[in-house]
């Protein structure tokens with residue numbers, strides 16, 4: 174009885190959730206969505222989990238692409254697990270609708286609160302507040318693992334309904350339409366040491382180096398990996414990020430984020 178857990182993660186929250194769930198389930202393997210998209214292989218697992226961060230009250234573009242192309246075994250138990258910093262929006266219903274069009278049933282959608290990583294809007298939480306969230310995440314994953322083992326159906330954790338629904342309807346389409354262009358908003362301070370980590374850590378290979386400095390191409394996911402992992406905080410987004418506390422999950426190494434690339 175094999176479970177495959179696919180994940181997309183920029184600052185490690187979704188990867189921690191994927192790894193913790195795999196450890197609870199015991200029979201699970203963990204695979205990056207970016208690699209699976211490139212390979213395009215058919216999945217013969219009995220259960221499939223898709224783990225990702227909520228973006229603009231919905232799902233990241235790369236996750237939508239994955240849901241539009243994933244090939245699963247008929248009758249497989251499929252669930253989504255969204256990590257989020259404030260409101261999960263309509264990520265599970267959106268995933269349900271994409272899969273339904275392809276004749277695939279999404280059985281359940283679980284949401285796990287994690288520290289928010291959208292630095293253009295807010296600074297990272299203080300370390301003690303992060304630790305409280307991490308403790309709760311471990312317990313939530315144990316509960317989710319029980320649901321998954323029982324093959325529970327119909328759970329769609331995106332309450333309270335109205336604000337999540339409205340925010341998705343108001344912001345997702347307009348917001349995500351801007352995302353590939355959003356790379357134009359990134360800029361560099363003089364602190365850049367030309368280490369090249371930004372180029373390596375971008376999960377969708379959207380950064381190239383010119384004379385050692387990053388240049389963003391047109392398939393940005395707006396995931397913030399480049400900005401969050403920059404060792405000298407030289408990468409900024411528009412006007413608000415200068416001096417703001419950065420974030421990445423302390424259990425995840427930069428090498429693990431880099432390994433998402435094909």
Ligand SMILES: Cc1cc2nc3c(=O)[nH]c(=O)nc-3n(C[C@H](O)[C@H](O)[C@H](O)COP(=O)(O)O)c2cc1C
Pocket residue numbers: 181182183184185186187188225226227228229230231256257258259260261262287288289290291394395396397
């Ligand atoms: C572009 C972007 C949009 C986001 N939008 C939302 C949102 O709509 N609701 C929310 O609760 N968190 C939002 N977040 C926060 C992330 O969902 C959250 O921090 C997530 O756990 C990050 O996962 P990761 O570390 O695996 O990348 C957003 C983050 C980014 C980068």
